[in-house]
Amino acid sequence: MGFKSRLANKGPELSKVIAGVMKWGQWGAKLDTSDMARLIEQCVENEITSFDHADIYGGYTTEAEFGKAFAETSLKRDQVQLITKCGICYPCDERPEFGIKSYNTTKQYIIDAVDKSLENLKTKYIDVLLIHRPSPLMDLHEIAEAFGTLKAAGKVWYFGVSNFSTTQFDNLHSHVPLVTNQIEASLLQLDAFTNGTLDQCQRYHFKPMIWSPMGGGKLFEESDDFEFVQRRGRLKEVADKYGWALDEMAYLFLLHHPIRMFPVTGSSKLERIMLAKEAFEKQITNEQWFEIWTASTGQRVP
C-alpha cells in the first residue's frame, strides 16, 4: 500500500498526506502552469498522490489551472486522487451572478458544480466530493439524491462533508454513506479533540482530513495580539525543549492521535509539504502530547 491509507472501511485509498492546493494559484503562490505541473509531479514522486481542491479556490480559477498543469505532466489520471468541494457561492469576477456570499446545497446546484469541476480539472471523475460547509438550509434528501445521481453517472466515486458538526454528519450519514469530515485542527484550533468530532470518526471507522494544520500560517506570522504571542511562545518553548521545529511539532501533535488523521497541507513549497510526510516517521510520547496541549491551552488538564 506504500504511503497510502484507506479513508473509511468502504472508502478510497488516499496518500496519508493530502496536498491542499488552495494557495497554489490566485489565492497564494500564483504558480504558473509549468511550476504547478512540476510541483504536482514532485508530490507524486514523493508518494503524495492526493490533492485537495474546492470549486471556489482562487475565485473559481485554481481547479482549471491545476487541470491545465496536470495535462502537462506525464502522469496518468489513476496515479492521483482528486478531492473537491462545492456548496459555497462566492461572489467574484468568475461568478458575477452571486450577489452575496451564501451556501447552496440543492440537487441541481451540486450536480452543476460537479460538472464544472470535472470540466476544469479535465477529468471524467472526482475521487471524493465534499459539501464544503453545512448550510442552514440543507435538505438532506436532496443532497443524498444528488450524490446518488453523481455516483450512478460515475462522476464521483465517494462522498463526504467538511466543517460539519457531529449531529449534521450523523443526519446526512443516515441518508447516504459518507467517508470523511474535513475539519480544522492544529496547535491553535483544538475543538475537534473535545467536541465529539474525532470520537465520531472512531465510531464510524472513518478518518478526518485536517485543514489548516499550521493554523493557516498564523503560527509563523507577526502578531500584536498579546495572548496569541504568549501562546505561541509557550508552544515554541516545548518545541525547543525537544529540538523540534514548530511546523514539525504541529504535525507530530496531530499525528499522535489514534484516529490517524490525514493532514491537508497548505504550502506551495515541496519541502514544507514533505514535512508532513516526514512526521509519519517519528513518534512522540503521551506526556509530550499533553505538554504541547498544555502549552496551547495555557492550562493543565483538570
Ligand SMILES: NC(=O)c1ccc[n+]([C@@H]2O[C@H](COP(=O)([O-])OP(=O)(O)OC[C@H]3O[C@@H](n4cnc5c(N)ncnc54)[C@H](OP(=O)(O)O)[C@@H]3O)[C@@H](O)[C@H]2O)c1
Ligand atoms: N474545508 C475547508 O473549509 C478548508 C478551509 C481552508 C483550507 N482547506 C484546505 O486545507 C489546505 C491547507 O490549509 P491552509 O493553507 O490553511 O494550511 P496551513 O498549512 O495551515 O497554512 C499554509 C500557510 O502556512 C504557510 N506555512 C506553512 N509552513 C510554514 C512554515 N514552516 N513557515 C512559514 N510559513 C509556513 C504557508 O506558506 P508557504 O506557501 O509559503 O509555505 C501557507 O501560507 C488548503 O490548501 C485547502 O486544501 C480547507
